[in-house]
Amino acid sequence: MEVKRTRSSSANYSNTSSSSTLQTCTDEDMDLRRGPWTVEEDFKLINYIANHGEGRWNSLARCAGLKRTGKSCRLRWLNYLRPDVRRGNITLEEQLLILELHSRWGNRWSKIAQHLPGRTDNEIKNYWRTRVQKHAKLLKCDVNSKQFKDTMRYLWMPRLMERIQAANNATTTTSATTTTSNSTGLATATVAATATTGHMMMPHMGLNYINNELGGAHVTASYTPDNSSTAASSESFGTPVSDFTDYYNIPVSNNPNQEYFQGGNNQVYSECLISPSGYFNPGIEFQEMEPDNIQLLDGGVDASDNLWNVEDILFLQQQFNSNM
DNA sequence: AATGACGGCAACCGCGTCTCC
DNA sequence: CGGAGACGCGGTTGCCGTCAT
Structure with a gap:
């Protein structure tokens, strides 16, 4: 399976639609995205988990319409999107x-x-x-x-x-x-x-x-x-x-x-x-x-x-x- | 101002463990 | 019991911002 490396700098994070490199896999579902997550992807993941809960990450990724591996979704959720996650400023x-x-x-x-x-x-x-x-x-x-x-x-x-x-x-x-x-x-x-x-x-x-x-x-x-x-x-x-x-x-x-x-x-x-x-x-x-x-x-x-x-x-x- | 080095951090990878059938 | 898939963990990579030159 071909895995295309995509890139989006943090500066481009809110400007995902303008970056053609972020949409490199629009032709078939088999393509999996890698690299930094876009706002749309985050939104999809958050919405899906809000409605269906977390777990079964591989099927979750598919059902949510995310061209990501289950592992990637799990990592993104646990390390970044989870509501109670705290980042930076380690006391x-x-x-x-x-x-x-x-x-x-x-x-x-x-x-x-x-x-x-x-x-x-x-x-x-x-x-x-x-x-x-x-x-x-x-x-x-x-x-x-x-x-x-x-x-x-x-x-x-x-x-x-x-x-x-x-x-x-x-x-x-x-x-x-x-x-x-x-x-x-x-x-x-x-x-x-x-x-x-x-x-x-x-x-x-x-x-x-x-x-x-x-x-x-x-x-x-x-x-x-x-x-x-x-x-x-x-x-x-x-x-x-x-x-x-x-x-x-x-x-x-x-x-x-x-x-x-x-x-x-x-x-x-x-x-x-x-x-x-x-x-x-x-x-x-x-x-x-x-x-x-x-x-x-x-x-x-x-x-x-x-x-x-x-x-x-x-x-x-x-x-x-x-x-x- | 240009550029190279470095640090911080998000994300990926490989592998071990767990769970289910 | 064994195989397959899911999950979790620790190590590593690579991008990007910052700083020094």
């Missing part, structure tokens, strides 16, 4: 959850996606490949290596927690609510999990707390702050902050939890940082992180999207040196 809480669940389950994208309402396995997979693996590449280590996993667990995730806390502190401050202040500077978002456990969660508790207290299968999107409503709503899910990178360049002096990241001053965090396996040894983990590389980290990529900024690297080096 801090979602990022933390992805990291945690991936450390637990590996590339079980669909399983991970089940714990992020509205997110598809495809989006999570793409997030992982484009964001997380990028940082592994910058660190010159394999994303599946213990080195990188430890770095995620003992640096990245605590930082995410801290930024979630900062975001919520800021939100709380600006909203000027009468909520009882929390003297510990508790990360509301991360500790939203306490809604299900009844336990308070401190930043220094880190992932061990999640592991031990929440348990794998119990780690859900309840990380969401203010989770009183359904997490399917983008307004209710997570902080208004769409990306943790917004908080990457917070000056340390402005950081409400700077003591966690100043190396050695905070015994609790220092203990938390050091891998139980002792893998974070000076001169080993980041021995390749030479000045040039640090420059690359700082300027070679978009710093706002860079997990490992100079501050982080210096912090890591401090930690390594203090443990020599």
